[in-house]
Amino acid sequence: xxxxxxxxxxxxxxxxxxxxxxxxxxxxxxxxxxxxxxxxxxxxxxxxxxxxxxxxxxxxxxxxxxxxxxxxxxxxxxxxxxxxxxxxxxxxxxxxxxxxxxxxxxxxxxxxxxxxxxxxxxxxxxxxxxxxxxxxxxxxxxxxxxxxxxxxxxxxxxxxxxxxxxxxxxxxxxxxxxxxxxxxxxxxxxxxxxxxxxxxxxxxxxxxxxxxxxxxxxxxxxxxxxxxxxxxxxxxxxxxxxxxxxxxxxxxxxxxxxxxxxxxxxxxxxxxxxxxxxxxxxxxxxxxxxxxxxxxxxxxxxxxxxxxxxxxxxxxxxxxxxxxxxxxxxxxxxxxxxxxxxxxxxxxxxxxxxxxxxxxxxxxxxxxxxxxxxxxxxxxxxxxxxxxxxxxxxxxxxxx
Numbered sequence: 001x002x003x004x005x006x007x008x009x010x011x012x013x014x015x016x017x018x019x020x021x022x023x024x025x026x027x028x029x030x031x032x033x034x035x036x037x038x039x040x041x042x043x044x045x046x047x048x049x050x051x052x053x054x055x056x057x058x059x060x061x062x063x064x065x066x067x068x069x070x071x072x073x074x075x076x077x078x079x080x081x082x083x084x085x086x087x088x089x090x091x092x093x094x095x096x097x098x099x100x101x102x103x104x105x106x107x108x109x110x111x112x113x114x115x116x117x118x119x120x121x122x123x124x125x126x127x128x129x130x131x132x133x134x135x136x137x138x139x140x141x142x143x144x145x146x147x148x149x150x151x152x153x154x155x156x157x158x159x160x161x162x163x164x165x166x167x168x169x170x171x172x173x174x175x176x177x178x179x180x181x182x183x184x185x186x187x188x189x190x191x192x193x194x195x196x197x198x199x200x201x202x203x204x205x206x207x208x209x210x211x212x213x214x215x216x217x218x219x220x221x222x223x224x225x226x227x228x229x230x231x232x233x234x235x236x237x238x239x240x241x242x243x244x245x246x247x248x249x250x251x252x253x254x255x256x257x258x259x260x261x262x263x264x265x266x267x268x269x270x271x272x273x274x275x276x277x278x279x280x281x282x283x284x285x286x287x288x289x290x291x292x293x294x295x296x297x298x299x300x301x302x303x304x305x306x307x308x309x310x311x312x313x314x315x316x317x318x319x320x321x322x323x324x325x326x327x328x329x330x331x332x333x334x335x336x337x338x339x340x341x342x343x344x345x346x347x348x349x350x351x352x353x354x355x356x357x358x359x360x361x362x363x364x365x366x367x368x369x370x371x372x373x374x375x376x377x378x379x380x381x382x383x384x385x386x387x388x389x390x391x392x393x394x395x396x397x398x399x400x
Contacts, residue, residue, distance in 0.1 A: 039072035099139030115200035251389035261389035338384030
């Protein structure tokens with residue numbers, strides 16, 4: 001029997017050579033597909049009923065519409081809870097797999113998650129949780145005419161307006177997406193260790209932006225902002241002090257306070273000199289008055305290409321001779337940190353790793369060439385300077 005044999009007569013899963021409508025499921029699917037799929041199904045159904053004026057189907061389709069919405073909430077709550085339990089942000093005593101969305105929401109709400117965005121999103125879900133758990137506490141009444149006690153389902157309700165449901169589902173969809181994305185981002189930030197029990201890395205960045213510059217902390221404005229921040233993030237004096245300690249330890253955050261941190265090996269003048277060499281390869285251009293008049297195969301264009309390659313070779317030679325290994329590793333790390341939006345907390349370890357890689361490759365000219373050919377080199381270096389606590393050089397780079 002061939003591989004497709006077991007499914008040859010399957011009404012749903014037999015092989016069909018139609019790539020346009022083959023959906024990825026099972027091993028090829030993701031957990032998020034389930035969450036997104038159920039809320040999208042609810043919205044597609046209610047939109048279809050209203051837009052096509054399918055009045056005869058209101059009473060039948062309202063049930064799967066509401067059930068899909070309820071199930072999407074349940075999956076989203078479990079998605080967030082499982083991940084937050086894994087990093088001990090939410091109590092992990094007993095892994096609940098029931099369908100009580102109120103119980104799952106309570107667990108997140110009562111955890112006191114140390115992240116303003118997550119707390120806000122969880123709180124914003126409350127009216128949806130209260131509504132759907134009130135009519136269907138265990139995921140039975142929207143699926144069956146009679147509940148587990150053999151009583152009529154939703155006996156206290158008589159009407160549900162589809163236009164109201166339609167508008168509410170769109171709000172719910174945004175909140176479900178926010179819960180998923182913020183949970184993933186929160187865990188990514190947490191890996192940097194830049195957090196306290198009450199404040200995430202995102203919160204600490206916000207606090208840094210709210211605080212006055214470090215050299216004005218002995219003035220009244222410090223006390224005013226301290227009171228506002230403590231109230232906003234529900235912090236006591238000790239937690240506020242811990243947050244400020246974390247802010248001042250961080251390159252990016254301390255720079256916001258006006259306290260700059262030098263790079264490991266590159267000075268500001270090193271960076272300016274390197275960018276000046278890069279500018280020889282990539283001079284500022286003025287947009288042509290009429291691009292349609294350009295002759296891409298004219299002899300002048302080939303001469304310009306030859307000149308460009310000669311300049312590039314000269315720049316590579318100069319920088320490869322000028323930059324010692326540690327500065328070259330620092331430069332490449334900064335470029336990728338800016339390009340890939342890498343957290344500044346990984347900077348020191350990344351420089352050490354690049355140094356080892358360069359030592360094995362032992363080809364500084366190729367490393368320099370690789371960077372000098374990048375048209376986004378200056379842009380990424382400017383971003384990196386900001387994230388690494390060198391705001392003054394970042395400002396200078398914007399003018400080069």
